[in-house]
Amino acid sequence: VFVDARTVTEADIVDSDVCIVGGGAAGIALAVEMIGTPVRVGLLESGGMQFDAQTQDLYAGGQDGLRYFPLDASRLRYFGGSTNHWGGMSRPFDAEDFQERGEVGDAWPISISDVEPYYARAGSVCGVAEDAWSVGYWNEGSRHATLPLRERFVTRVAQQVPRAARNFGARFERDLERAENVIVYLHANAVGIETDDDVRNVTLIRVATLEGQRFSVAGRHFVLAAGGIENPRLLLASTSRRPNGLGNDHDQVGRYFTEHPRFEAASIAPTGRFPVGFYTVHHARGVSIQGYVGLGDELKREEGLADVQLRLRPVYERSYAEARNSDAVESFQRLARLRSRGVDQISQDVVNILEDLSRWQDTMVAGAPLPIPHPATIEALLSSNGEERSALASMLFGDIGVFGWGRLTDSVPIEEVLVTARVTPVPNPESRITLSMERDALGAPRSHLHWRLSRIDKRSILRTLELFGAELGHAGLGRLGILINDDEDDWPDDTAGGYHHMGTTRMSADPRHGVVDAECRVHGIDNLYVAGSSIFADGGSGTPTLTLVALTLRLADHLSQRLERNA
Amino acid sequence: MTHISRRRFLLGASIGAAALLPSTRGMRWLDQALAAGSLESALGRIFQHRTSAVRLGRAYLERRPAESDADVLRFHLRDLAPQAGWMATRPDAVHRRLTSLSREDFGEGRVVLIDGWVLAHTEARACALVALTSG
Numbered sequence: 171v172f173v174d175a176r177t178v179t180e181a182d183i184v185d186s187d188v189c190i191v192g193g194g195a196a197g198i199a200l201a202v203e204m205i206g207t208p209v210r211v212g213l214l215e216s217g218g219m220q221f222d223a224q225t226q227d228l229y230a231g232g233q234d235g236l237r238y239f240p241l242d243a244s245r246l247r248y249f250g251g252s253t254n255h256w257g258g259m260s261r262p263f264d265a266e267d268f269q270e271r272g273e274v275g276d277a278w279p280i281s282i283s284d285v286e287p288y289y290a291r292a293g294s295v296c297g298v299a300e301d302a303w304s305v306g307y308w309n310e311g312s313r314h315a316t317l318p319l320r321e322r323f324v325t326r327v328a329q330q331v332p333r334a335a336r337n338f339g340a341r342f343e344r345d346l347e348r349a350e351n352v353i354v355y356l357h358a359n360a361v362g363i364e365t366d367d368d369v370r371n372v373t374l375i376r377v378a379t380l381e382g383q384r385f386s387v388a389g390r391h392f393v394l395a396a397g398g399i400e401n402p403r404l405l406l407a408s409t410s411r412r413p414n415g416l417g418n419d420h421d422q423v424g425r426y427f428t429e430h431p432r433f434e435a436a437s438i439a440p441t442g443r444f445p446v447g448f449y450t451v452h453h454a455r456g457v458s459i460q461g462y463v464g465l466g467d468e469l470k471r472e473e474g475l476a477d478v479q480l481r482l483r484p485v486y487e488r489s490y491a492e493a494r495n496s497d498a499v500e501s502f503q504r505l506a507r508l509r510s511r512g513v514d515q516i517s518q519d520v521v522n523i524l525e526d527l528s529r530w531q532d533t534m535v536a537g538a539p540l541p542i543p544h545p546a547t548i549e550a551l552l553s554s555n556g557e558e559r560s561a562l563a564s565m566l567f568g569d570i571g572v573f574g575w576g577r578l579t580d581s582v583p584i585e586e587v588l589v590t591a592r593v594t595p596v597p598n599p600e601s602r603i604t605l606s607m608e609r610d611a612l613g614a615p616r617s618h619l620h621w622r623l624s625r626i627d628k629r630s631i632l633r634t635l636e637l638f639g640a641e642l643g644h645a646g647l648g649r650l651g652i653l654i655n656d657d658e659d660d661w662p663d664d665t666a667g668g669y670h671h672m673g674t675t676r677m678s679a680d681p682r683h684g685v686v687d688a689e690c691r692v693h694g695i696d697n698l699y700v701a702g703s704s705i706f707a708d709g710g711s712g713t714p715t716l717t718l719v720a721l722t723l724r725l726a727d728h729l730s731q732r733l734e735r736n737a
Numbered sequence: 738m739t740h741i742s743r744r745r746f747l748l749g750a751s752i753g754a755a756a757l758l759p760s761t762r763g764m765r766w767l768d769q770a771l772a773a774g775s776l777e778s779a780l781g782r783i784f785q786h787r788t789s790a791v792r793l794g795r796a797y798l799e800r801r802p803a804e805s806d807a808d809v810l811r812f813h814l815r816d817l818a819p820q821a822g823w824m825a826t827r828p829d830a831v832h833r834r835l836t837s838l839s840r841e842d843f844g845e846g847r848v849v850l851i852d853g854w855v856l857a858h859t860e861a862r863a864c865a866l867v868a869l870t871s872g
Contacts, residue, residue, distance in 0.1 A: 436853075635855075636848065636850065636855055637846075639848070640843045640844075640846055640855055641843070643839065643842075643843030643848070643855065643856075644840050644844040649854055649855065649856065650854070650855045651853045651854040651855075652854070652855070653853060654853075
């Protein structure tokens with residue numbers, strides 16, 4: 171059931187067994203998991219069903235340190251949260267991600283065996299097509315081969331969730347609307363957490379709307395699922411019993427903010443045919459996948475390096491890139507979708523051929539004939555009469571024929587392959603979220619990001635590139651040129667992240683080193699939990715969404731069992 | 738001692754050359770034989786973009802000034818032409834070894850970074866030798 175919080179009074183608010191703050195990936199996954207159970211769920215979502223600039227502004231905040239996206243531009247504050255702009259790339263964490271890795275990674279208080287049983291379910295929540303991650307499986311199903319590298323290097327595979335399935339808000343809106351045991355309060359901003367006198371239990375969440383309503387929501391258990399910046403912000407701003415904020419007795423809340431910084435780091439000059447297709451987004455077994463290269467765990471440990479992923483991108487000839495991205499091609503793709511409504515024969519044939527070609531696009535490389543007709547050809551085709559179409563079609567098939575020959579003989583040279591490096595930074599306590607002196611429209615202190623990386627992160631990238639460059643030379647594939655300088659304190663201007671906000675309420679066995687315990691419960695507070703990537707002890711080698719949902723499903727099990735025991 | 742007149746010598750030489758000329762293989766052999774003689778001359782023929790090799794070689798020597806001596810480099814590159822004589826320093830033989838030794842270097846991590854490029858020691862030293870010995 172959805173309720174507009176702007177239209178309710180405190181008397182309308184129903185107490186819940188589980189009160190969730192935040193309607194993004196974690197909050198929605200948790201609420202959906204509890205549909206049809208005896209558990210009464212209340213979910214507080216700050217936004218409505220659509221983007222709203224005034225609500226989005228509540229995310230604005232200050233920052234210093236490394237350049238980063240403006241805080242109100244790196245996430246979305248309406249139902250569905252940041253899944254509204256999720257790229258869909260998914261891969262679970264590896265066993266090593268949870269282990270102690272000396273200087274470059276802290277151990278989680280849980281292991282892969284605690285999370286693994288939840289990955290398949292998390293995959294279906296996230297819209298991941300297959301619970302299969304071995305490179306052998308995907309390599310077998312792909313028309314592209316992986317690079318012939320020695321075992322010290324690994325290729326990992328990420329699956330891309332189809333666009334239509336990425337938005338949790340759209341996907342689960344109907345289920346939640348029909349759920350009798352779940353109430354979603356829209357436009358309801360959590361602005362404070364209140365506890366009992368000895369700060370052992372949360373008693374209620376204070377809520378405000380931008381229209382001025384104020385009320386409280388009581389519950390038995392509370393779960394913060396508002397994201398890697400808002401979770402610590404809310405804890406730090408809840409000062410009525412603890413001046414430094416809740417769960418912050420050891421000054422850990424907000425620390426260890428991390429991301430997956432990435433930038434163009436190298437260029438490969440191939441010495442011959444360079445099999446890059448597997449490393450571009452392409453279809454295998456009917457699923458959109460992408461491979462990326464990294465060092466094997468043994469080599470990483472031997473060298474003492476953080477995890478670095480290398481993504482490869484062939485540089486296409488300009489005319490190819492233009493053709494591929496042109497409006498005309500898009501209009502042709504639209505035409506393809508109209509096929510079932512009935513178009514004339516020649517268009518039908520062209521559509522069939524284009525569909526075939528779309529499977530080949532990723533094998534195209536610089537210097538080759540166009541894999542798809544030139545935009546001008548398409549434009550002419552679309553606006554031509556029947557007779558002209560026949561003539562134009564032969565031009566089209568001409569392009570296709572030449573392309574097909576190039577593909578068949580596999581003789582098309584690549585001009586350059588660009589390498590994007592993504593590092594999983596070493597947990598850094600100085601990289602953190604604090605509260606700003608400024609206040610938002612609800613009177614809550616804004617967040618402030620101090621974004622830091624460590625020298626070992628840069629060193630890890632440089633050394634990984636060097637090792638990869640040597641490996642390419644050994645395999646006779648080409649030479650690698652590193653495009654970034656070797657100053658370990660200097661990060662490239664184009665350093666960006668993946669909008670992955672992690673680590674700010676990290677999981678730890680010891681309250682002195684983190685905020686939540688192995689059950690995702692805030693150290694020292696019996697009924698307050700955190701869900702989402704803010705609980706990650708470090709960024710991991712996979713992508714965050716799948717793992718944060720898996721951990722949320724694990725939390726759902728924990729809460730259900732606990733409520734059952736106490737029923 | 739048999740005396741060969743100038744006219745007979747020229748005739749014989751012409752016939753010999755004529756016998757070789759139609760054969761591409763023969764021409765290549767002759768060409769290589771004439772060019773052979775030293776590792777430097779072989780490298781000079783391998784690196785057609787001589788200016789590039791020289792620049793790369795100089796950059797390498799800036800990082801390794803101790804190797805700014807042709808004899809030192811010849812010592813390091815001795816496996817490029819393991820035997821004396823023109824057979825061992827034929828450009829195609831040197832090229833083959835240069836490729837395989839460089840791949841070996843890469844495999845063993847014997848690399849040098851020159852302006853960010855990850856290069857094998859052997860190939861970088863070969864460039865350095867060209868840089869030191871080219872006029």
